[in-house]
Amino acid sequence: MARPVRHNMIGLLFCSSVVNYIDRVNISVAAPVIMAVTGWDKDRFGLVFSAFLVGYALFQIPGGLVADRWSARKVLAVAFCGFSLFTALTPLGQLGFVLFLSMRFLVGAFESLTFPALTSLNSRWIPRTEFGRAQTISISGITVGQMIAYPLTTWIVVQFSWPSVFYFNAVLGFVWAAVWLWYATDTPREHPRISQAERDYIESNLSPKPSDPLPIRTLFRSLPLLTVCLSYMGYAYIGWMFLFWFPTYLVEGRGMSLATMGLMGVLLHGAGFLGIIGGGAVSDWLLRKGWSAQFARARLAGFGVGLSLPFLLGAAVVPSTTLCVLFLIVFYFFFASAVAGYTTVSIEFNPHFAGAIFGMINCLGSFAGIFGPMTAGFMLAGGGNWTLPFFIATGVGCVCTAILLVVPIRPIAFAGFSVSESEGRQAEA
Numbered sequence: 001m002a003r004p005v006r007h008n009m010i011g012l013l014f015c016s017s018v019v020n021y022i023d024r025v026n027i028s029v030a031a032p033v034i035m036a037v038t039g040w041d042k043d044r045f046g047l048v049f050s051a052f053l054v055g056y057a058l059f060q061i062p063g064g065l066v067a068d069r070w071s072a073r074k075v076l077a078v079a080f081c082g083f084s085l086f087t088a089l090t091p092l093g094q095l096g097f098v099l100f101l102s103m104r105f106l107v108g109a110f111e112s113l114t115f116p117a118l119t120s121l122n123s124r125w126i127p128r129t130e131f132g133r134a135q136t137i138s139i140s141g142i143t144v145g146q147m148i149a150y151p152l153t154t155w156i157v158v159q160f161s162w163p164s165v166f167y168f169n170a171v172l173g174f175v176w177a178a179v180w181l182w183y184a185t186d187t188p189r190e191h192p193r194i195s196q197a198e199r200d201y202i203e204s205n206l207s208p209k210p211s212d213p214l215p216i217r218t219l220f221r222s223l224p225l226l227t228v229c230l231s232y233m234g235y236a237y238i239g240w241m242f243l244f245w246f247p248t249y250l251v252e253g254r255g256m257s258l259a260t261m262g263l264m265g266v267l268l269h270g271a272g273f274l275g276i277i278g279g280g281a282v283s284d285w286l287l288r289k290g291w292s293a294q295f296a297r298a299r300l301a302g303f304g305v306g307l308s309l310p311f312l313l314g315a316a317v318v319p320s321t322t323l324c325v326l327f328l329i330v331f332y333f334f335f336a337s338a339v340a341g342y343t344t345v346s347i348e349f350n351p352h353f354a355g356a357i358f359g360m361i362n363c364l365g366s367f368a369g370i371f372g373p374m375t376a377g378f379m380l381a382g383g384g385n386w387t388l389p390f391f392i393a394t395g396v397g398c399v400c401t402a403i404l405l406v407v408p409i410r411p412i413a414f415a416g417f418s419v420s421e422s423e424g425r426q427a428e429a
Helices: 005-038 042-058 060-095 097-111 114-125 128-159 162-183 196-204 216-220 223-253 258-288 293-317 321-337 339-349 351-369 371-380 387-406 421-428
Strands: none
Touching: 005 042, 005 060, 005 097, 005 114, 005 128, 005 162, 005 196, 005 223, 005 258, 042 060, 042 097, 042 223, 042 351, 042 371, 060 097, 060 114, 060 162, 060 351, 114 128, 114 339, 114 351, 128 162, 128 258, 128 339, 216 351, 223 258, 223 293, 223 321, 223 339, 223 351, 223 371, 223 387, 258 293, 258 321, 258 339, 293 321, 293 339, 293 387, 321 339, 339 351, 371 387
């Protein structure tokens, strides 16, 4: 029996997340070397990290809108070609700090299109009861990408040079874009390799696509959606700080070599991969068993964030480096499990515009994330204490948890079309 085409699409989207995060993490792993070569200190490099996030935040909502209304397939191709180009040009940034900031801003701008477009595409290809698993498998590549990036980037830097890392990542992005354009389509109906049975199954379990444009103001009037965005702002603050500063923390804060840091990164993000996959599987299972979307998506994510926080706090205060790494691995497993809730809740609000809704959540979260790397950089400048950023992140995480445990998830109806009545009852149950 032929493998379902929708599974191949998910596989390609998984690979997109792998390539995306290899590209995203490279600068974090190479940061100690780049700072040594350029003479830039931590507060300056915190601005480099944040420049990426400014670009990443600004184009989330436009990316989701264009993917929903035009072509998620083409938006993903444009995104990969764009960020690959500016990744290849990033080493030119050593000629001047402002040029380096500009390159990172443009990489972030093109990468911002990827996950809203991915979500939009899954909403057209995946039945609702499979969406949690499909979405989290698609996005779980972020942890696999980080697992690969730590040892691979370290090896390239040691064997060749730090600019070689960016050239290699650019090639990966262009190769993925070529394969994607060859195989993928926006809808099952357009795909030449799909069976009639699979196409009928998918289309019978999708909501009909509306013809009217998205009234964007309606999103900003939805209190439940804005509340989820507020929670994700805190989640992103922690996640981005952790993503950008974790390698430097292990090297400078815990005295690890680059090689050992690379190995620890593999273990950490391996735990994150298991957390994401597990969270998505449990979320879909709860939905199939009759639990509400409110519990299966939002509450489950709240439990994940809440369970992670004691381990984050413990990692900051234990004197043992081994115990610190163990705590961080457990922290990241639970923390990553919340990805399932944040990335699937958009389809529960309204599947017609899942890309735009996810873009809004990710946009506001990314704006908050700007301050994570930047404030940590300022705290650490001049030999600052590594404990304070961990304490602040734990406090932010407590707020995220509280919001997720109380926020209602109600379908957002737009003029002329809405979520079906059965979906609405299940989401509000």
